[in-house]
Amino acid sequence: MTSTQTRERPPARKTGAKNAPEPGPPAPPVRKVGLRSLFPYLQGYWPTLGIVAVLSLVVTLLTLSQPVLTRDVLADIEADRPVGRLVALLIGVLVVVAVLGGVRDYLLQRAAEGLVLTARRRLVARLLRLPITEYDQRRTGDMLSRVGADTTMLRAVVTSGLFDTVTNVVMVGGSALMMCLIDPTLFAATALGLGLGVLAVVGLSRRVRGASRDAQDRIGEMTSAVERAISAVRTIRASGAEEREGKAVDGYAQQAYHAGMRIARLQAMINPITSTTIQVAFLVVLGLGGARVASGAIQVGDMVAFVLFLFMLWFPLGRALTAYSRLQSGLGALQRIEEMVDLPQETDAVAGPLTVRERTRPGTEPADAEPRPPAIEFEGVSFGYGDGETVLRDVSLAVPRGTRTALVGPSGAGKSTLLSLVERFYDVTSGTVRVGGTDVRDLPRRELRGRLGYVEQSAPVLAGTVRDNLSLAAPDATDDDMREVLRSVNLMGVIERAPQGLDTEVGEGGVLLSGGERQRLALARTFLAAPPIMLLDEATSNLDARNEALMREAIGTVTADRTLLVVAHRLSTVVDSDQIVVLEHGRVVAAGRHEELTGTSPLYRELASHQLLIQ
Template identity: 65%
Template sequence: MVDGRVGLRALTPYLNRYRGTLTVVAVLSLAAAGAALLQPLLVRRVLDGVTASRPIAGPVSVLVSLLLIGAALRGFRDYLLQRTAEGVVLTTRRRLARHLLMLPIAEYDHRRTGDLLSRVGADTTLLRAVVTSGLFEIVTGVVMVGGALIAMAVLDPLLLAVAVAALAVGLSVAMLASRRVRGLSEQAQARLGEMTSAVERAISAARTIRAGRAEEREAATVAEGAEQAYAAGVRLAKLEATVGPAADTAIQGAFLVVLGVGGARVASGAIGVGDLVAFILFLFFLAMPLGQALHAYTQLQTGLGALQRIEEMLALPAEKAGDSTRTPEASGTTTPAVTFDGVSFAYPGEGLVLHDVSFEVPRGSRIALVGPSGAGKSTILALIERFYDVTGGTVRVGGHDVRDLPRDALRAQLGYVEQEAPVLAGTLRDNLLLTAPHATDAELIAALEEVNLGGLAERSPEGLGVQVGEGGVLLSGGERQRLAIARALLTGAPILLLDEPTSNLDARNEAALRAAIATAAERRTLIVVAHRLSTVVDSDRIVVVEDGRVVAAGPHHELLDASPLYRELATHQLLVS
């Protein structure tokens, strides 16, 4: 986590690559400010010329030229700023999205998806205002204010003192209020993230919610989140509404005071009409940048609040590539494909879920993990993939401690199908290419046929380009599971991990998939988690897990006699009488 609040220095990494463009923007801003500051002096010269009946064509031409040049400079500057701001947002989104995808699996277990989406979307968008309405308006405002103060001091020091006093009263109130903007902005963004999480939850479970007639309850949950976001937004709006009128009142008051005092000084002959008009124009160039700078400061605080949330995510440590850069050496056929040696494991903040688990998976064998729900079977597969590191003991793949292997090298040896295997929105081809980006269409179709899914590409003229819908909604549960298995087969990994591969299959497709798994077992090492014992009775070895412990291991016929738990499971599933 980020210690304390981020400051302007935290923006440096986001702006470094645009230093050249920002330098040009700074030069254009200074040039535009200079052109603006010359205009009151030219107006005074025009007025003095009219009063003295002198030719004014020259000063008027220069004044018009300065107006046009200033407009062109500001237009080009604003374009560069907008383009830079979009570049900052793009770079930040790329960096943040990549970092989120590289976080340890444990981070996803206790973070809400909607909040993560809000940080990538809404929070990064607020950075645009930091560039376009923040830093450079403040910098340009300083230049304008400085130039105007010098010119006003030369024209009439007394009027300057009167104007500054009038401005100071209102702007001080606005500054005090704007200091609270950042905290309220952070709260508003947090509430927005919570509301997005509620919407994401409701949409992802739309069918379950509709079937359970829970629409109104879920709508109320989303509405509550929306109301909290609304309340936070209103608090922020109230504060911002204080800043704007206070600044406007200060500016208007200053103009009125200057007009009154300046009119009296013109009447007394202390200054001329041209001097008063020029002074008022300089006052405008003083007050306008102050108001803009105050607004920019408010925008900057809002952007820094969003940056705080972004930096909090980026500060989370990414999953390490591995503690070693060496690639695993080829092992002999006698080396077990997978070994668990006295493994204990606890999820963060919880008690042990695995206790001194030990077993071996010979290369080329088919091993099944069975036992009651919650026994720790899926956790065993997660430790092989090194989604988590063991609390105690050692997990070896190919004779190597998984902690000594780069994660990419480890996972290149593993094909993994999780229990609720996700299907990505897009086409059938997109899903298959996820694990094998260079596979040909022929290879993709062969993988589908291997899991009895060859007809899926023939349903539509698009073939492999047929859409599968959000989360695979256009497929049946069994088709989604088999598509995930085909995806794993395409990796060509020598070790295949299947977590409940037949949980969503009917009897016909289960038999077909069992045949496909048997075929795959001829070329791979298989570790299968199963509740249906009928799918694993022909495994080389069955490991029985209960309460995080291995309580028995052996082939089906031996376990029926040696393991009361296994015999109970088999009896309940009508495998024995």
């Protein structure tokens, strides 16, 4: 197909240059996540977290001892007793708390980074194994946002969320206990004011999780819009559409802004409530505590210790409430991650490319074996993408081993879809696709795809080097093998004109190569893997006449004794095929050699005459 023709696939989600873009389809319902959902990500870090918990407990106990020691120092000063030992002990406690606190924080950060790493590995592994239908329906930018931004937020769940909440709650509990032991009456008055504020903050914090998830969704949509614009920046500039695309991205950015402002408003209410609550409690302690000292109910040292414990309760309580809010935000991000992790993956997904030795090669059966089935066979195949439109209707055809079969027909006839069914990117709606006589649904995908070499219509080239691209499906290939295959597709000039040779960079999406060079590199990648069956989807559409002729010769050499199934719009590239299958509206309408079809198939004759192959 040419660049202006459309490949058979589900209709893409439309995106317009509007300030307020239309929202995508609603996300499927997902299970509610909680702290238990973090456990799979923390495997291997439990010993570290156990040490962190012990250190936190020791630090908390030592911190709680400081007001008691301070009270005893004041009592000794009042009684004119030596205070050197107590002062030294108090300084020692301060130093130990600082050292243990530093060790605890380092271990906690290390565990948090490990959690993020585990989440990213798990998410990427899942994304690479999702059914192709998921990629048809989802935005690339949103998936990238989940790998980047959402996993980063998990760090706060462990550091400033989970452990800050737990340790500060312990500190608050210990301080409250000591305050109650010093003066229950004063503590009761203090706790009443604090309790009302805490209830209000917890209620607001619960709303942060939903707001955080919504904000991350909006960020994912904005990332998708930016990724779309950047990937097509040349087309956008050539079309003078910079302003329209900028407005489209701005619309998503505004949605992310409003979602972020919702979180800001919630947090703006939390902070004043927290500070006001603490200030009221402090005023209560000063007023009521001063009165009780004056009445002789408590001593001055007890009053000082009570105030110190109030500060120890004050700051941890504020941090605990803030940490709880961050924990809710992190759990909102975790829910987005789990939404992807919960998606089904391709069963028996490919774990890695087969080695050359593992590949099934033609001609290995005994000479007296039974007649072998076709390399590829479609029997009564019908298929639709799930959008209500049937793409293929009762297609039956066979591709004999060691032959070259071409699929031709107008755009939308279903040619590329047939190749996708062979690769099992999709499963048939009805009928059967067989490779080597076996239903593809009965073959492990690794084994099936190990037999196939596939060159896509767009001939994608990965960012990186020429070597990276060639070794994608043949990691055990040598440099000599790579140079030989580049020579066969007339691509040696790419590595000869650069000092890096095989390590020459090709740019994002192969942008540093011409369209023809990208296509030839994609072909070289498949040739190097040397599979027994090759599927080529418009593999020479971007080549000039000279390179097309060279490529036809290279394909003929490389595919000798191999099976070739080709999708072609330029009939000149397939006129010498062993079999040409003509499709129209998802049906096989004719099959045969070029000379036969020009006389028996009106559609083929029309296509051939338009391309000046016949008069």
